[in-house]
Each structure stands twice: as C-alpha cells, then as structure tokens.
Amino acid sequence: MKKEITHLLDGLYKLSKTMKRPWYISLFCIVGWLWLFVLFPSIFSPETKKIHILLPSLYGIIVAFLFIALVGVWHLKRWGLEVFFVFLFLKNFIDNMVTYSSAHEGEIHLTLSPGFIFFFIYGVILAAIYYTKMQKEL
Amino acid sequence: MLQKVQEYFITLISLVGEAFMLAKNALFSNKIRSWLSLLGVTIGIFSVILVFTFIDGLERSIRDSVQSIGGNVVYIQKWPWAFGEDYPWWKYLERPLPKYDEWLDLKKHFDEDKYAITFCVSVFSSGAIKYQKNSVSDFRVIGCTYEFARVRGINFIAGRYFSESEFNQGKNAVVLGYTIAKNLFGNPMYALNNQVVYNGRRLEVIGVLKEEGKNIFNSSSDEVILIPYLYAEKFLNVKGESANPYIAVKPLSDDYDENALLSQLKIHMRKIRKLKPSEEDNFALNQSSLIEKNTEGLFSMLSVAGWIIGGFSILVSAFGIANIMFVSVKERVSIIGVQKALGATKIFILLQFLIESVILTLIGGIIGLVITYLTIQLIQPYIDLQIQLSLSNILLAINISILTGIISGFVPAYSASQLNPVEAMREV
Numbered sequence: 001m002k003k004e005i006t007h008l009l010d011g012l013y014k015l016s017k018t019m020k021r022p023w024y025i026s027l028f029c030i031v032g033w034l035w036l037f038v039l040f041p042s043i044f045s046p047e048t049k050k051i052h053i054l055l056p057s058l059y060g061i062i063v064a065f066l067f068i069a070l071v072g073v074w075h076l077k078r079w080g081l082e083v084f085f086v087f088l089f090l091k092n093f094i095d096n097m098v099t100y101s102s103a104h105e106g107e108i109h110l111t112l113s114p115g116f117i118f119f120f121i122y123g124v125i126l127a128a129i130y131y132t133k134m135q136k137e138l
Numbered sequence: 139m140l141q142k143v144q145e146y147f148i149t150l151i152s153l154v155g156e157a158f159m160l161a162k163n164a165l166f167s168n169k170i171r172s173w174l175s176l177l178g179v180t181i182g183i184f185s186v187i188l189v190f191t192f193i194d195g196l197e198r199s200i201r202d203s204v205q206s207i208g209g210n211v212v213y214i215q216k217w218p219w220a221f222g223e224d225y226p227w228w229k230y231l232e233r234p235l236p237k238y239d240e241w242l243d244l245k246k247h248f249d250e251d252k253y254a255i256t257f258c259v260s261v262f263s264s265g266a267i268k269y270q271k272n273s274v275s276d277f278r279v280i281g282c283t284y285e286f287a288r289v290r291g292i293n294f295i296a297g298r299y300f301s302e303s304e305f306n307q308g309k310n311a312v313v314l315g316y317t318i319a320k321n322l323f324g325n326p327m328y329a330l331n332n333q334v335v336y337n338g339r340r341l342e343v344i345g346v347l348k349e350e351g352k353n354i355f356n357s358s359s360d361e362v363i364l365i366p367y368l369y370a371e372k373f374l375n376v377k378g379e380s381a382n383p384y385i386a387v388k389p390l391s392d393d394y395d396e397n398a399l400l401s402q403l404k405i406h407m408r409k410i411r412k413l414k415p416s417e418e419d420n421f422a423l424n425q426s427s428l429i430e431k432n433t434e435g436l437f438s439m440l441s442v443a444g445w446i447i448g449g450f451s452i453l454v455s456a457f458g459i460a461n462i463m464f465v466s467v468k469e470r471v472s473i474i475g476v477q478k479a480l481g482a483t484k485i486f487i488l489l490q491f492l493i494e495s496v497i498l499t500l501i502g503g504i505i506g507l508v509i510t511y512l513t514i515q516l517i518q519p520y521i522d523l524q525i526q527l528s529l530s531n532i533l534l535a536i537n538i539s540i541l542t543g544i545i546s547g548f549v550p551a552y553s554a555s556q557l558n559p560v561e562a563m564r565e566v
Contacts, residue, residue: 041445044186044534046193046437053530060537064544071548075556138484138555 021076022130028122032070032084035115036063051098062091073126078134081127088123092116153486157493160466161501168462172498175462178455179502179542180509182448183535187510187527189444190534193437195525200433204426210392211289211426212403214244214385218422220432233420234411235377236385238367241283243410244385247402254288254388257367259381261374267336267363269322269329277318278362279336281370281381289388292359297330297345300366308368312341316349317360337373341365352522400425452538455502456546463495463550474554475562488555495547496540503539507532 042048043059065087072080092112099111166172216233241257248255259281266273280286287299300311312334319326322334329343341363352358370376376383387403400423407421467474474487511527518525 041442041449044445044538045441046190046197049530049534053533056534057537060541064541067545068548071552075552138488 021074025073025076025126025130028126029070029074031122032073032119033067035119036067036070039063039115055094055098058094059091062087062094066091076130076134077138078131078136079138081123081131081134084119085123088116088119149486153489154493157490158497160490161494161497168465172462175455175458176498176502176505178451178458179499179539180506182450182452182455182542183503183506183538184509184513185448185451186444186538187507187531187535188513189440189447190531191510191514191525191527192523193440193444194528194531195523197433197437199523200430204429205291210389210396212387212399213422213424213426214387214403214407215382215422215424216379219424219428229418230422235379235381236383236421238371240407240410241385244387244403244406247406248387252390252394253399254285254390256283256285256289256386257383258282258286258386259367259370259374259376259383261376261381263336264374265337267318267322267334269332269334272322274318274321276361277315279370279374280362280364281367281374281376282364283367286364288390289386293348294345295348296327297343299345299364305366305368308366308372310339310341310369311344311366312336313345313347313364314343315347315358315360315362317358318363319343319346336363339373396425396427452542455499456542459495459498459543459546460550462498463491463547464553466494467491467550467554470554471557471562474557475559475564478557478559479563484555487557488551491551491554492544492547495551496543499539499543499546500536503535503542506539507535510535 039059040063043063044056048055048059065083069080069082069084069087073084074080095113095116096111214236216235217230236257238257241255245255261279261281263275263277263279266275267277284300284302284305286292292299294313295316297313299313300309304311314322314326314329314334316326319329323329323332326346329346332343333340334343335341347359347362347364350359367376375381387399389399403423404419408419411420413420474482477487507527514525514527
C-alpha cells in the first residue's frame with residue numbers, strides 16, 4: 001500500500017514537472033471561476049440592490065478583478081495572486097459591512113464566509129509553495 | 139505630477155476613442171457574427187431587467203396594499219391568515235368570534251397615546267343605498283369604532299371621520315367611499331351634509347374618502363360605507379361569522395417592540411377569555427407586515443427564474459464576444475507588433491482590446507434596455523400593475539453588460555498583450 005502511494009505521488013510529481021502549470025494551480029483557478037459564476041446571480045439580485053443602489057456595481061468590480069486575478073494566476077503571474085488576495089479581503093470586508101449595517105445597533109458581525117476561508121487557506125498554501133517561482137512581469 | 143495625470147487622462151481618452159472605432163469596425167466588418175453575439179447580451183439583459191422590473195412593481199403594489207389595510211397592524215381574529223400543513227381546522231371552527239365587549243376590556247390595558255385599537259365588522263350590503271333617484275348596491279358596510287381612522291390611516295377628500303361622542307351616541311353618521319359618493323351625487327364633493335337612505339334609515343354624510351383604487355387583494359375603500367358600530371348593530375346582523383368581526387391594534391410610533399406587543403396582546407386576550415394555562419389560544423394574532431415578509435420568498439424565486447432565463451443567454455453571448463475578440467486579436471497581430479515596436483506597453487494593448495470588448499457588450503446591453511423600455515410601454519395599458527424602468531435597474535443592466543465585457547474580453551486582450559513584437563511583426 002505504502003509502495004503504491006509512493007508510486008502515485010511520484011507519478012503526480014513527474015506529471016507536474018512535465019506540465020507548465022502545476023495541477024493545484026489549475027484546480028485553484030477552475031474552482032475560483034466556478035465560485036465567481038455562482039456569485040454572479042447573488043450580487044445582482046434585487047436583495048443586494050435594496051441594501052444600496054451602488055452595491056451591485058461595487059460587487060461587480062470585485063468579481064471582475066477576482067476573475068482577472070485568476071487569469072493572472074493561471075498564467076503563473078505574481079500579480080494574479082496579489083490581486084486575488086486584495087479583492088478576496090475587500091469582498092469579505094464589504095460582506096461584513098453589509099451584514100453590520102443590516103444588523104441591530106450595537107451588534108458587530110465579523111463573519112468569514114466558507115468561500116473566503118477556502119480560498120484564503122488554499123491561496124496561502126499555494127503562495128507558500130509556488131509564489132517565488134511565479135513571474136514578476138505583467 | 140499634475141501634468142503626468144493630465145497625460146494619462148488624455149491617453150485614456152484617446153484609447154477609449156480608438157477602442158470605440160475598432161469596436162464599430164468589428165461590428166460592421168463581420169456584421170452577422172457580431173450582431174448575433176450582441177443579440178445574446180441584448181436578450182439576456184432584456185430578460186433579467188424585465189423580470190426585475192416586474193418584481194419591483196409587484197413589491198411596490200404589495201407594500202401599498204399592506205399600507206391600505208394598515209401597516210404594522212395586529213389583527214385579532216378567529217382565523218389565522220396562514221395555515222401550516224395538517225392544521226386542525228375543526229379546532230378553529232369552535233373558536234369564538236371577537237366581541238365589542240372584548241375590545242372595551244382590551245383598551246383598558248393599552249395607553250391610548252401609544253396604541254390605536256379599533257373593533258370592526260364588515261358586512262355586504264343587503265340592499266341599495268339611495269340619494270333621491272340615484273342608488274348604489276353591492277358594496278361593503280363597515281361598522282367600526284371611532285379609532286378606525288387612526289388604525290387604517292384613511293384619507294378624505296371632503297369632511298371628516300366620526301368623533302368619539304358621535305360614536306358613543308350611536309349617531310346616524312356615514313362616511314362614503316369615493317365611488318359610492320360619485321355614483322350617488324355625481325360630484326363626490328356635493329355629498330357632504332346630505333342625507334342618504336340605507337335599509338330604510340336616514341344617514342347623514344359627514345365625510346367622503348379619497349379615491350384609492352383596487353389593491354392587490356382585489357378590495358377597495360372606494361366601495362365601502364363607514365358607520366359607527368353602535369349604530370350599525372341596531373339594524374345590521376353584526377353578530378354572525380359573516381360579519382367578520384375583528385379587533386385591530388396599531389402602534390402609533392415606529393419605536394415599539396413587535397414581540398412585546400404580540401405577547402402583551404396574547405396575555406390580555408387569554409385573560410379576557412378566561413383561558414386556563416393548559417388551554418390553547420382560541421384567537422389568532424394576524425400581522426399585516428407578515429404579508430410583505432411572506433412574499434419575499436416568492437420574489438427570490440422570481441429573480442432566480444429571471445437569472446435562469448437571462449443568465450444562459452448572457453453566458454452564451456459572453457462566449458460569442460470572447461470569440462469575436464480572439465478573431466479580432468488574430469486579425470490585428472501585425473498592428474500589435476508595430477504598436478509594440480513603437481513602444482506601446484502591455485497594459486496599453488490589454489486596455490485597447492478590453493475597452494473594445496466592453497463597448498461591444500455595452501451596446502448589446504443598451505439595446506436590451508431600450509427593448510425592455512418599449513416592452514413595458516407596450517404592455518402597461520393592459521396590466522393592472524404599475525411598472526416602470528427604475529434607475530437602479532438601468533444601472534444594473536449597465537453593470538452586467540460591463541462585467542460581461544470584462545470577463546469575455548480579458549483573456550483575448552491578455553493574450554494580445556503577451557505577444558512577442560518580433561514574432562508579431564513577421565505577420566506584416
């Protein structure tokens with residue numbers, strides 16, 4: 001069993017060496033794009049519009065930049081990962097502001113959405129492994 | 139510093155202008171391909187915005203209707219407005235109807251300055267109401283206490299509501315709904331201080347209600363007459379189930395605790411009806427605000443339906459736009475090479491194509507908005523719902539269009555910006 005696992009890991013390592021982009025970065029980008037696709041209807045829903053007329057525009061900008069950032073990560077660019085983190089935090093900050101403004105006075109809701117937790121942890125691991133190998137230029 | 143900002147601004151303006159011209163060229167050089175792709179954005183925006191406009195209209199209509207039956211009002215009635223599954227209807231059947239004496243008792247427990255409490259019965263007219271040769275039948279007669287106007291917040295075009303002393307005396311005063319006053323007197327303003335005859339009794343008109351129109355529950359205050367309850371009970375059958383008696387409680391300021399009010403009402407009503415702790419409530423506390431809350435689920439479903447209809451269309455069109463942009467990049471490889479050789483940066487090339495893509499989707503979105511506006515104007519006369527294209531929906535359409543443009547155009551634009559100038563120049 002141990003031998004088989006070692007063999008499988010060895011195979012995956014060799015596969016990742018032959019590919020230009022490691023599989024975990026591809027997975028990160030694909031899951032990220034799917035997440036943005038799912039977010040699309042919710043950011044433009046009548047409920048979001050009711051909170052503030054400009055909130056869908058703000059979320060739209062964030063989604064656009066997250067998409068662009070993922071394209072950057074896909075092309076193994078450092079700016080991709082940097083922009084992704086900035087807009088992931090910005091989205092979570094706005095989510096919290098929205099929850100705070102709609103909550104009762106005096107209550108502060110500091111929530112971390114499952115999407116934020118997943119992409120933050122995955123992003124940190126990805127950065128730790130691969131950030132230095134990524135290209136600096138645009 | 140200021141000069142640098144100015145330079146950037148001028149470059150951006152020229153870039154947008156150039157991108158607009160290139161977008162125009164892309165539209166007209168491959169007419170069928172381009173317009174078919176734009177059609178996707180147009181249909182998508184049209185579907186989503188039309189559904190959202192309908193939702194806005196419906197919400198407004200429901201809000202107005204709830205206001206017309208009294209916003210934030212708690213109704214104490216025999217039957218609840220909403221039933222769960224497997225509800226024991228036979229238990230509800232045995233419940234007593236709210237009574238006038240219960241209203242008197244309940245009033246003692248609440249501060250008059252903070253809460254308006256009324257008792258009402260509503261019966262369908264048994265005959266016609268007459269003035270000289272004119273008569274009107276098929277209307278509702280509401281027998282109510284003097285606080286009804288405060289609870290419902292009714293508006294008058296002439297006259298007033300009956301006072302507490304007129305109510306206690308059981309005066310033969312009547313407030314006419316707009317349509318009834320119009321049909322009896324021609325001009326509703328002439329109705330004041332005249333006497334009308336109903337069920338052989340003479341009633342003095344002291345007020346005429348403002349025209350309201352039908353609400354979403356298909357009822358209207360235009361076809362009702364209001365008389366003091368103590369006068370109504372003399373000649374109308376106000377005791378039976380058909381009279382639909384209810385007690386309504388309205389907090390007079392917004393600064394109140396809804397749950398505290400409900401529990402207070404529950405405690406006092408149980409005390410008034412002498413219910414033992416082991417016995418269940420034999421009354422229902424219905425809230426008008428719940429109608430609004432209950433419809434929120436329906437609106438969410440409608441918006442999801444709007445996204446399913448429009449979303450796929452936008453998705454397909456996004457692929458179409460991406461395709462156009464890839465072709466556009468391919469056709470202009472040599473130009474990109476020349477631009478790069480002359481010192482154009484990657485970001486300049488990227489923005490050039492990105493703006494072009496955004497302009498394309500924006501054109502599609504604006505056409506979709508125009509079609510939505512025309513459709514609304516076309517169907518408005520045939521539906522009983524006030525719908526209008528709001529600023530927020532226009533902004534939403536523009537947002538969706540721009541976002542679609544960015545998402546579908548970024549990858550081709552990025553690939554254009556990454557081209558090697560030497561290899562690109564070979565294409566010349």
